[in-house]
Amino acid sequence: MTTPKSLFEKVWEAHAVRTLANGQTQLLIGTHLIHEVTSPQAFGMLRDLGLKVAMPHRTFATVDHIVPTDQLVEPYRDPLAQAMMDELRRNCAEFGITFFDRATGKQGIVHIVGPEQGITQPGTTIACGDSHTSTHGAFGAVAFGIGTTQIRDVLATQTMALGRLKVRRINVNGRLRPGVYAKDVILHIIRVLGVNGGTGFAYEYGGEVFDRFSMEERMTVCNMSIEGGARAGYVNPDQTTFAYLKGRPYSPSGAAWEEAVIRWKSFASDPGCHYDDVVTIDAASIAPTVTWGINPGQGISIDERVPDPTQAKAVDERTSIEEALAYMKLRPGTPIKGTRIDVAFLGSCTNGRLSDFQEVARFLKGRRVAPGVKAIAVPGSQIVALQCEKLGLDRIFADAGFEWRAAGCSMCLAMNPDKLVGDQLCASSSNRNFKGRQGSPTGRTVLMSPLMVAAAAVTGAVADAREVFAVNQN
Amino acid sequence: MALAKIPSVTGRAVNVPGNDIDTDRIIPARFMKCVTFDGLGEFLFHDVRKNDDGSDKPHPLNEPRFKGATILLSGANFGCGSSREHAPQAIQKYGFRAIIAENFAEIFFGNCTTLGIPCATAARSDIARVAAAVEANPATEVVLDVAAQEVRFGGQRIVVEVRATARDALVHGRWDAIGELLDGLPAVQSRARALPYLAA
Numbered sequence A: 001m002t003t004p005k006s007l008f009e010k011v012w013e014a015h016a017v018r019t020l021a022n023g024q025t026q027l028l029i030g031t032h033l034i035h036e037v038t039s040p041q042a043f044g045m046l047r048d049l050g051l052k053v054a055m056p057h058r059t060f061a062t063v064d065h066i067v068p069t070d071q072l073v074e075p076y077r078d079p080l081a082q083a084m085m086d087e088l089r090r091n092c093a094e095f096g097i098t099f100f101d102r103a104t105g106k107q108g109i110v111h112i113v114g115p116e117q118g119i120t121q122p123g124t125t126i127a128c129g130d131s132h133t134s135t136h137g138a139f140g141a142v143a144f145g146i147g148t149t150q151i152r153d154v155l156a157t158q159t160m161a162l163g164r165l166k167v168r169r170i171n172v173n174g175r176l177r178p179g180v181y182a183k184d185v186i187l188h189i190i191r192v193l194g195v196n197g198g199t200g201f202a203y204e205y206g207g208e209v210f211d212r213f214s215m216e217e218r219m220t221v222c223n224m225s226i227e228g229g230a231r232a233g234y235v236n237p238d239q240t241t242f243a244y245l246k247g248r249p250y251s252p253s254g255a256a257w258e259e260a261v262i263r264w265k266s267f268a269s270d271p272g273c274h275y276d277d278v279v280t281i282d283a284a285s286i287a288p289t290v291t292w293g294i295n296p297g298q299g300i301s302i303d304e305r306v307p308d309p310t311q312a313k314a315v316d317e318r319t320s321i322e323e324a325l326a327y328m329k330l331r332p333g334t335p336i337k338g339t340r341i342d343v344a345f346l347g348s349c350t351n352g353r354l355s356d357f358q359e360v361a362r363f364l365k366g367r368r369v370a371p372g373v374k375a376i377a378v379p380g381s382q383i384v385a386l387q388c389e390k391l392g393l394d395r396i397f398a399d400a401g402f403e404w405r406a407a408g409c410s411m412c413l414a415m416n417p418d419k420l421v422g423d424q425l426c427a428s429s430s431n432r433n434f435k436g437r438q439g440s441p442t443g444r445t446v447l448m449s450p451l452m453v454a455a456a457a458v459t460g461a462v463a464d465a466r467e468v469f470a471v472n473q474n
Numbered sequence B: 001m002a003l004a005k006i007p008s009v010t011g012r013a014v015n016v017p018g019n020d021i022d023t024d025r026i027i028p029a030r031f032m033k034c035v036t037f038d039g040l041g042e043f044l045f046h047d048v049r050k051n052d053d054g055s056d057k058p059h060p061l062n063e064p065r066f067k068g069a070t071i072l073l074s075g076a077n078f079g080c081g082s083s084r085e086h087a088p089q090a091i092q093k094y095g096f097r098a099i100i101a102e103n104f105a106e107i108f109f110g111n112c113t114t115l116g117i118p119c120a121t122a123a124r125s126d127i128a129r130v131a132a133a134v135e136a137n138p139a140t141e142v143v144l145d146v147a148a149q150e151v152r153f154g155g156q157r158i159v160v161e162v163r164a165t166a167r168d169a170l171v172h173g174r175w176d177a178i179g180e181l182l183d184g185l186p187a188v189q190s191r192a193r194a195l196p197y198l199a200a
């Protein structure tokens, strides 16, 4: 009998090359995903050192952060954005890297493209110069966000130096109530465990809720692992995973498919394996959750009131509540429900996939965005856009008063023309509500599930989607 | 590649108080549209330092008496948020050589170490002592002794922690892993052959 192991341990051991002098591991990175924002400096360092890309066939590029979602033709209005685009093209051509450029029809947010193409596979290691690389863990991969210097390392050696993480198993058991989504699950987890509760850990998500979740729901949760401080987050691969991957462009086919499935299954955590920590959450206790503050851990259920700093248990907590409320221009102890919004944003690598738009469209049909609210729906990839358009979802969004845009990161962050103005408040399906995140130094973000964004859009205020759309009766 | 050994950092310090200072605060995303890191330093903490019209807001880094400080003091969970190296790069390009905070976000910590920026953690009350000394006399010489895990300033001393792997890397000039990683390439190739998904 071999000792039972977690998926993390198995993947780690399969990819550990050797132990370095500082005790870290030289870890083989099977798949390297790159985008225009964090890679150019790394290529520059590579050139300075006279090095080549070690495994160009395991390096894949896309462009997402800077692309305008309302302009397809180049040159882009912003010359800096165009320069980054040109630089990525040049680097990919020079080093022989596959680039899912807009002309391929496969462009999109890197964390949507990888899974969509079947590049993201169980039992693999993935790195990308982007914090939300944890998304790919939904497939039972160990996926890390890395910095530019590490991108250089992975380009040059297909490895990086890394200390081993501990593993925390997070069980979510029971059933989610109607109107409660994967986004609420992760906002709840972060609220409970804190924004740095996951430091030093990889999160293994499991339990009945995850067993039932689709791949897209699993991705939503894994995506925000980093917002809870966990460098990586994953779900063990199962039939749902294999069914998703079958027939994708980079998935194995024919006899290789059967072999791959057997291998992938073998990576799943063994029963009785060791976890450094275990947390169990009752699904029924999770409500539609929204943030009220300036980090993703500052969340409350839609029925709650924003905290009152005078009730804080510690000075620290008091200061951070005060700072957040002042920035958000919210009064202590008031209900979050009813807070006026200016902008509604549907999209991002957290919630910019087909099922997100399908679910919203189901309820949005026949409704109208409230007067004065700017609402945009931004598919996470060109393929998602096409799928939505084939189903006529774009028309449902447009009829409701949403602008239907081209694929990109859009208003998730301030690197393209989609930005908040002044202190606008945005109901957003993205993953970060940091000060200034959405492009205006005083812009305000309230994170929530896509359906809650739709509810806010049609009522003009933070609202309970279950009431607005009579979700219980559906 | 021979890298500098960083057993200690000596210089003046400045306190930028607050918890959860995230990477978007350190360098707002709109300044990251660049293909090189040069020039990021001037935008460090931009939105908390500058008004929309370009005039200064009250911020420690805007105070002339703290100009030239090379050691940054701060609170808990410093550097949370994005994995982008623009934040530590902006800190380094601005002129900082070390950071002392209650604790650091994981990715940020790793990114700093790789740039040769020691990140030392200390108790809040101890950081407050350094901050008070610097406040009273900005010219106070502060020594972050990475090897000894202590900070000396104005005749006082506090205990800090520099995580063992980072400490070892800094002290021995191994903070940038590339040399060692390149040495391992033959082993990488053989490891890769055992993994079917890596076949060309």
Ligand code: SF4
Pocket (backbone or CB within 6 Å): A064, A065, A109, A110, A111, A130, A132, A348, A349, A350, A408, A409, A412, A413, A430, A431
């Ligand atoms: S959608 Fe947002 S979080 Fe995701 S990769 Fe783009 S900018 Fe980053």
